[in-house]
Amino acid sequence: MLSKYPLSDVEKAFLAESGVDKISTLIPYLTVDNFPKLGLMTACRFLEWAAANPEGVISLPTGKTPEFFIKWTQYLLENWDAKKGKEIREKYGLGSTKKPVLKDLTFVQIDEFYPISSKQHNSFYDYVNKFYLQGFGLSKEKAILINSDEIPLSGGKHFSEVFPDLKVDLSLRFRDPANELEKIQQESIYMIDQWCGDYEQRIRDLGGIGFFLGGIGPDGHIAFNTRGSHLYSVTRLTETNFETQAVAAGDLGGIEVSANRLVITIGLDTIVYNKDAVGIIIAAGEAKAGIVKDSLETKMNNVYPATVLQKLKNGRFYLTKGAAVKLTDSLDAYYEKGEWTFEKTERSVIELCKKLNKYGHRLKLSDLKADKYTRLIPGLSEDTVNQVMKSIETKLSKGLEKETDQVLLHTGPHHDDISLGILPHITNQLSEPTNEAHFSVLTSGFTAVTNTFVIDTLIYTRKLLDEGKIQMVNYEDFFQIGYSLKTDKDVYHYLTNVASENADARRRGLSHRVVRALVIIWSIKNKAQLRETINDVISILRNSYDGEKNPSKIQTLKGMIREFEEELVWGYFGVQVKNVHHLRLGFYTGDIFTEQPDKNRDVEPIVEMFRKVKPTKISLTLDPEGSGPDTHYKVLQATAAAVKKWGEEHDTSKLRIIGYRNVWFKFEPHEANVIVPVSLGDMSVMEDSFTNCYLSQVNASFPSYSHNGKFSTVAQRTWVGQLNDIQLLLGKNYFYLHERAKVRASHGLIFFRDMSVDEFLATARELEKSIEGML
Template structure:
């Protein structure tokens, strides 16, 4: 039964554009086309609310989630009365309200790490001051904020004195302290708890939060109310779970830090205390689809924190299409609206196999007729399932076909994306000598290298210099030109010592490359200056807080370490350094919000690479809604624009584009048109190359929220799960009795989408629309 939810004018306008606002779930949701549009609707709804509540209480999110919300809010405020602003306001229901005045609002900070200095750029206190209080012109006097430096502790001490290792042991709430230090810590924890209670009371004295906006974590957390948080929870100091720690690792400089940091967060009851509150959760990308489904279709439950919004008549989810794909009514709409496609038939049959846990050859026509979705397949017959099986076999045949005389250009946003996405497919291609292979990582990737890794590497470099084991620095021309030479030799030396399992010589190879990078970046002229520069870098990093943005030259050094790692991976297969292209696109800056791709700065280098390499096959990560890191989304924007421009210069009718996904999100079988078998040998190659070459990533300082370890393990699990889906359709004996050894040895599968240029640009057309105002 549908409940009658009130809609604002903005929501009505977006409903008219998208054709729906859905009340069939326990919390209504509104769906938009893409990630930037999600920011637009949220900004419009926020400004609409503020225009009616100029002295209201608001609570807005931190992190990367609100990027487009912040940009669109500022755009509308700056352009309210000019044509650009009026056009947007008229289209989206803001034409009936006067320009909002934000200065008298009360801002409530949602959460904060504890302990963390408020002066650090990666503290949420700094974030809300920069982007909301200063950025939106809000009142600092009215704001209710979480400043770790000002929370009273025992004896008036600073948190660094009370918790010298920045770890807070919450068991002291319930046990006797053993040492004097623990007694001070216990007293301090009780004082923090009192402060949290006072913080909660300040919010309630204001009548509660009137407008709340938040994202949703992989475990379903809202604010830092992680899975299992009480529906009636209030502001508190608490621990987090692994999924939340993994997401926070990027902010804090690694899982090593975030795993030991507590948080102060408002509670679920804090969010819903005001019964008239407008509380909105935003989610983008298919990676969020499962938790969105559970949050919207599950009755009030502490396992799914966002279900607490069911208590509010103005509780909402604003979603991209991808984030809504697993909702029951989205699936209904997928099957029932528009013409029936073969993709729908494939999905219905494969999902039915999984639902009934039946192999494809055991499905009967009656099974299909009795299923909600399979029953919609036109001309259902005894051949329906067998045709779907034949279609999957054809996809497998494409994945095992031998490719010849191709110029291959494999691209990725980060330095392990290509390997984690399609390495077994690439190894098949590289076994054919007539193929020419190129690899390009489009960003520097420096944020994935921890300070501690660089410090340890530089200390080892100094040790080798002291013992005379870095001989190249003694050559007369080294600091003039020699440092640029023999980069392939560095790679070969490193991999030879991988083969011989000589760890010390392997590290020596890394140190060789690091010295070349330092000489290049810092324009070092002699051995003495080299030592001084190394010492300076170590000093800067040791005096940096975890997660602090590095100076540009150290960013570049970290990036060049990652570039060396990438060269090592492809050298496994004989690919020379000159065929590994490092683009270092300029939008990637290490800031909380990286810039939008720029036509000149970011698109032209990709276009120039296309002109130079002239690929016949181009691979890229296909992540149009930002399911993974925002770098994926922005790299795809720039690449799509470069392909579009290149298509205006050249006849690209024969160019094939391979869209792949990796650990952040995966294709479903019906979405892919190529399936590549993966053997245990393939998995070993990927695992070994990852462990031996991506040295900065082996300790998994920035892990996936789905696994506390290396990304290579996550990739293998995905490949195995994908095999299980197809085995359920085709039967296990299809694989182990197959006529070809490649299929018989399958213990995993890779899915990807093979497109021509027209298909790719059509797929990316929403991207083109979303970036028109930015490129």
């Protein structure tokens, strides 16, 4: 496939290293092992192009995806003639390339939210100025940028006057205005449309974009060209879809904001206007594998916007192996190369059931022989499907085993991760009195709490204080020591009011805990100072823009709200506050590019917790890199390092590690070795505890792009989907006629992986390779 396309020296070097020998997609792609390496490949290709096109036109992405592209570009420029720089250049096709000078390149901003102040740190305008114009030394004078503050509007007004609620009603393009403000808004929309047309023309007058680099959204969008965008679309003011709004919610401070914010984006035709352009889409992690497959294996189609790159001879996808895992080429290589394992047998048979929509017991040998993958099974016979069915039954049997005399330490990167991942499994463990359970959330999770939630909570708390309804502040020793006592009572009283359906009393319970948090964080000494602090925090938050990084004390307050929520969930099952551990690892800062975990700051607290708890089983999220929040992966790195260190001072030969997944990613049946039945009662408990305890999350301000609502619904759908897959193999009657009531009651399934320490560290080691060779 690639022989039909002009390959650069850099691309030849990375293709040779990848070992890929067959590419059959409609757009060529290159793969690397991990996320940082993806940044290296992209940086090398960019610098190769820039050296050959010193006055070219470039358009580069914003967000978290280009983190390592930015870092490697800067590193190579700074170390071009240093020993390591030379080694990298020689290895990856830049050996004879003269060091590029970037100052004469013309930068084109890809997109921007509208309206948004260019002064906000979560605007793409600010990002471009910080990381590209300043970071790469590009010319600001030559740059073509989207500055909302400077786009002309009716009467020379600012967008804050024309759109006072920051909402732009595009129906005014086609209908009569209802009042004077709408008339001004309509005139302004037409002026924005004219500005967008001029923006497009400025790009075309330069011959179009010469080097385009972009990420790809969950719906397949490139720039803000969402699913359904016209293949000949140009720069425009437009709405987005839910998937895009969900992804943008983190930048803008919640879906409530991103759902109402429009965008200005270059179009699909803008990207491919220059037929000689290098157009690259980068994607990392298995979470992107489905949309990557659809974008690369589908003929040009507006349902998959990235297919427009088929128009460019230099159109490419640069992928991590995880992002490429669902490509037909990758599946062929998985089954056709290397040793055949039973995992391959299991995977191919279950997939065949889905392809043919046939129950396992109805699969015939002829079906297996006709399939391109199952026909490769060694010793293929009438018994092959039975072997797979028995394997799955064994996994179900493990999920039914009663655990006794265990010290269980369940960990999660964020609050609610444990519950959403394996709550029904945990309830089985907690029903056994010989087990001791501990729960630990490793980050403070403050980014998941909106300013609005905190403001509303503090206003209500202030009201209760004024009415004398938070009586504990009147105790003589409250501000000396009383604030730190009776935290279990807080939890018990709150849950009592869940039982009695007293919503006001529950809010009061939250206010009690917030008062304790305020006293701790601000070292408050009396009621007057408490009220003053509440007013100060409300004022700071009201004067913050949505998505703005909060001061550290307010971050801590938000984190402590989440910590209370976690205590409430486990209080449902009688777990005491002392058994819920809050680690608040330091790498979690709320910055766009968070740090890698540090051995002393982030690993040692986990080791200390192991020393204190002495667990016999540890659960943790085992998400692949690039799938869901990067916090999951960084917590996994820190936990693996902690397990290894603890093993140096403690016998861990009998320690078991439980790897689970939740709403961001899921195991396939062949990847898991334990399957736990989930009843409707289990689902009700999870839904009830989530709704009543995770108060800051019920409105789903930062939802999954797969569902506009609570994460508990996403988890339930995952469990039901997993049951459907297994029912297709084993048959429905296996479940409703089973001898065990737990299986007969199952309407969902949880998959997880039970590992020894060595197995876990080997798995973590594979994932850890992605941070090797970093700058």
